[in-house]
Amino acid sequence: MTDADYAKTSKPHPNIVAIEVLKKNGVNVEKLKELITKGVGAEFTTYYYYTILRMHCTGLEGEGIKEIVEDARIEDRNHFEAMTPRLYELGGALPRDIRKFADQAGCPDAFLPDNWEDINSILKVLLEAEQCAIRSWGEVCDMTAGKDPRTYDIAQRIMQEEVEHEAWFIELLSKRPSGHFRRKFAGQSPHTGSQGGLIHL
Amino acid sequence: MIHRLCNAQDIADNSWNVFTVNNSVDVMVGFRNGKLFAFDNSCPHKGAPLSKGEFNGDRIVCHRHFYEFNIFSGKLENMPSWKKEDTWVEQNPAWRSSGDLKLYHAFIKEGSIYVEIP
Ligand code: FES
Ligand SMILES: [Fe+2]
Ligand SMILES: [Fe+2]
Numbered sequence: 371m372t373d374a375d376y377a378k379t380s381k382p383h384p385n386i387v388a389i390e391v392l393k394k395n396g397v398n399v400e401k402l403k404e405l406i407t408k409g410v411g412a413e414f415t416t417y418y419y420y421t422i423l424r425m426h427c428t429g430l431e432g433e434g435i436k437e438i439v440e441d442a443r444i445e446d447r448n449h450f451e452a453m454t455p456r457l458y459e460l461g462g463a464l465p466r467d468i469r470k471f472a473d474q475a476g477c478p479d480a481f482l483p484d485n486w487e488d489i490n491s492i493l494k495v496l497l498e499a500e501q502c503a504i505r506s507w508g509e510v511c512d513m514t515a516g517k518d519p520r521t522y523d524i525a526q527r528i529m530q531e532e533v534e535h536e537a538w539f540i541e542l543l544s545k546r547p548s549g550h551f552r553r554k555f556a557g558q559s560p561h562t563g564s565q566g567g568l569i570h571l
Numbered sequence: 572m573i574h575r576l577c578n579a580q581d582i583a584d585n586s587w588n589v590f591t592v593n594n595s596v597d598v599m600v601g602f603r604n605g606k607l608f609a610f611d612n613s614c615p616h617k618g619a620p621l622s623k624g625e626f627n628g629d630r631i632v633c634h635r636h637f638y639e640f641n642i643f644s645g646k647l648e649n650m651p652s653w654k655k656e657d658t659w660v661e662q663n664p665a666w667r668s669s670g671d672l673k674l675y676h677a678f679i680k681e682g683s684i685y686v687e688i689p
Contacts, residue, residue: 393594396591396594398591398594398595398597400595401597401613401618404618405618408617408618472666473663473665473666474617475617475666476617476618476619476635478636478662478666479662479663479666502635502636505619505623505634505635506619506635509619509620509623512620
């Protein structure tokens with residue numbers, strides 16, 4: 371049984387036009403599903419690890435970055451929410467076992483660094499995680515641009531927020547201005563939408 | 572099945588191109604110091620397109636997590652995430668594990684590059 375088979379129905383529908391047109395446009399749908407499964411895996415694990423990182427933003431300096439880490443944390447969860455329905459539309463499925471889901475994730479685990487009391491060490495982990503996310507959603511954008519407008523639309527919205535996240539953490543590490551000003555509320559996700567404002571609700 | 576991809580002179584030395592064969596297999600084909608190579612464009616680690624990588628000697632360095640694969644033997648030869656670096660804590664073995672490159676037999680005949688896709 372392959373990973374997605376557990377979720378198969380007993381009467382598979384023979385003709386899904388929304389997938390057929392993608393194939394005609396030259397989209398490798400199997401490959402796309404693989405990249406999306408790994409991409410949403412990375413969002414979900416990152417959401418988990420960012421929770422730990424945020425808890426360790428302590429002291430005066432930690433307090434200064436706590437809110438921005440919280441924005442990035444909730445927005446990663448929103449990315450998982452935004453893309454996962456698309457995986458199912460394409461005929462894919464989340465791995466049945468969350469351990470497998472984590473091991474196949476497209477980005478490394480954003481573990482709490484040993485020297486976390488140095489706030490820069492936390493910022494570096496956050497930055498690398500955002501950079502991996504930019505690379506992986508960029509691949510999905512490349513695969514779907516001009517061929518699969520629905521996946522592209524979601525992936526590019528996620529990308530917009532990942533690019534912002536990278537810029538924030540670079541600003542905090544190096545002072546390079548990012549144009550950042552606080553979100554209207556924690557984890558607002560101005561591009562992908564958040565609770566109550568999901569792009570597909 | 573053997574597929575003709577392009578004229579040999581269409582790919583400059585120390586560069587590559589990606590060809591989609593049968594609408595499903597992405598093959599990365601190029602020359603490294605005059606020697607032809609061909610392999611599946613999907614990184615055996617987490618599936619990133621290797622065509623976004625760069626050469627390091629006879630290795631292709633994947634852009635996603637910087638694993639390095641020998642483009643002629645296909646072997647995984649270096650994995651930076653194995654090392655415990657400044658802040659990046661070592662990853663668990665299941666996440667790190669990766670196969671080798673999927674190599675394809677490619678050859679030049681009468682000025683054209685061909686690749687064999689089993
Ligand atoms: S996907 Fe290529 S190194 Fe991880
Ligand atoms: Fe994200
Ligand atoms: Fe992010």
